[in-house]
Amino acid sequence: MDEVFDVAIIGMGPGGEVAADRLLTGGKKVIAFESELIGGECAYWACIPSKTVLRGPEVKLEAARTAGVGASELNWEQARDYRDYMARNLDDSAQLAGYIQRGAQVVRGRASIAGPGRVRANGQEYLAHHIIIATGTEPVIPDFPGVGDITAWSNREVYTLTELPTSVAIVGASAVALETASFLTGFGVEVTLINRSDRLLRREEPEVSALAEKYVRELGVTVLAHTSVVGGKRGHLGESELELSNGTSLKVDAVIFATGRTPRTGELDAARAGATLDGRGNVRIDEHCWAAEGLWAIGDVTGVMPFTHVAKYQGRVVADCILGADRIASYDGIPRVVFANPEIAAVGLTREQAESRGINAASIHVNLPETLARPWTYEQEPRGDLGILVDRHRRVLLGAWAVAPLAGEWIHQASLAIRGELSLEVLRDSVAQFPSYNEAYLVALDRLGSAEGI
Numbered sequence: 001m002d003e004v005f006d007v008a009i010i011g012m013g014p015g016g017e018v019a020a021d022r023l024l025t026g027g028k029k030v031i032a033f034e035s036e037l038i039g040g041e042c043a044y045w046a047c048i049p050s051k052t053v054l055r056g057p058e059v060k061l062e063a064a065r066t067a068g069v070g071a072s073e074l075n076w077e078q079a080r081d082y083r084d085y086m087a088r089n090l091d092d093s094a095q096l097a098g099y100i101q102r103g104a105q106v107v108r109g110r111a112s113i114a115g116p117g118r119v120r121a122n123g124q125e126y127l128a129h130h131i132i133i134a135t136g137t138e139p140v141i142p143d144f145p146g147v148g149d150i151t152a153w154s155n156r157e158v159y160t161l162t163e164l165p166t167s168v169a170i171v172g173a174s175a176v177a178l179e180t181a182s183f184l185t186g187f188g189v190e191v192t193l194i195n196r197s198d199r200l201l202r203r204e205e206p207e208v209s210a211l212a213e214k215y216v217r218e219l220g221v222t223v224l225a226h227t228s229v230v231g232g233k234r235g236h237l238g239e240s241e242l243e244l245s246n247g248t249s250l251k252v253d254a255v256i257f258a259t260g261r262t263p264r265t266g267e268l269d270a271a272r273a274g275a276t277l278d279g280r281g282n283v284r285i286d287e288h289c290w291a292a293e294g295l296w297a298i299g300d301v302t303g304v305m306p307f308t309h310v311a312k313y314q315g316r317v318v319a320d321c322i323l324g325a326d327r328i329a330s331y332d333g334i335p336r337v338v339f340a341n342p343e344i345a346a347v348g349l350t351r352e353q354a355e356s357r358g359i360n361a362a363s364i365h366v367n368l369p370e371t372l373a374r375p376w377t378y379e380q381e382p383r384g385d386l387g388i389l390v391d392r393h394r395r396v397l398l399g400a401w402a403v404a405p406l407a408g409e410w411i412h413q414a415s416l417a418i419r420g421e422l423s424l425e426v427l428r429d430s431v432a433q434f435p436s437y438n439e440a441y442l443v444a445l446d447r448l449g450s451a452e453g454i
Helices: 014-025 040-045 047-065 076-086 093-101 175-186 206-218 308-322 351-356 374-378 412-419 424-428 439-452
Strands: 004-010 030-034 105-108 111-115 118-121 124-133 137-139 167-171 190-194 222-224 229-234 240-244 249-252 254-257 261-263 290-292 295-297 336-338 343-348 361-367 385-391 396-404
Touching: 004 014, 014 030, 014 040, 014 308, 030 118, 040 047, 047 076, 047 175, 093 105, 167 175, 167 249, 175 190, 175 206, 175 336, 190 249, 206 222, 206 343, 206 385, 206 396, 240 254, 295 308, 343 412, 351 361, 351 385, 351 396, 361 439, 385 439, 396 412, 396 424, 424 439
Parallel strands: 004 030, 004 124, 030 105, 124 295, 167 190, 167 254, 190 222
Antiparallel strands: 111 118, 118 124, 137 261, 229 240, 240 249, 290 295, 336 343, 343 396, 361 385, 385 396
């Protein structure tokens, strides 16, 4: 008789790993399929290496802005070596051994679904009571005349660089685009950001977009708005030459595309197990991350929110459901962070989203150096802004954003307030450490109360 596993996990990125760990701890018999490296995109080509190499330029700028600190110098070779250490030198043998030691079976190779409870890989079929799809996404490179003639990079090429280029063009205006621009500019690369829209981070508040562009320009990045690439070719000296929609051309060593990602479902055959895909190829799921009988999906492949922390959260939800709990996933109050300089963080709804839902909302924008001590103790020529959005009727926080040092850390107060539906009265009665950036919430709430009577 064929061996039957409790759970088969297709894709061992952050979500798959969290699910596997929880299920193994719960005593389940697990088989995992991974076509690349255990740990996925985040561990080797995205979150971990990118935040590692961003830290050096961040510290250099902090040193320049801090009273009494001398000039600091960056060393690309040392930063590169530490990045490779943090990305495990693209070696997952320790992770593989760990799962085997815990009793999991790991199959190397691309897997597909052969039917309900059936997974096929390397010409062999495996049976499981539950299947978790955690295959993630892959970068989209837009098609235009000459795209095959230029040096085109995605995040994978950028965050495995051994030698830095002299100049690059980054196509896109997303978090990936801004972080990559901050990293490369910090190490002396000439960066041009090509944005077909009128502003960066278009899904965030207009104030956030304006501040993001202001600060990225201060780093030395050239920003071209309302511009797109319409053609490309290889130059006489081997450079990539781009023809732009504004009638100009641009010569760079490489072109980095931060133009979105697409779910890895094309060869998965998820429909054989009863799954349905949306128009973009994402696996449709319910509030339990359930896709069909015995079939679940987590992470970017669901199209819910393309963040590592959401994939890990969904992994916990699915594992708990398989272990017998009736757990429901909620996406209220999940933070969104761009590790630029300064950091950009947001959570909850924007004004436009609140309006589209018919919510009577009020907002306020506070400049932090004008109201707090902490920005001044943190740096000379301090920076920082906070915005909050409040439901007038329910008297709770709907959304918040911050562009300031360490914003990715202190945005979590707003995240918890939204997720827990804490009343404005409770928030106003909180006591913030002095001096801290968290005090900004009290200032914003008091000002909003004075202005709106909320």
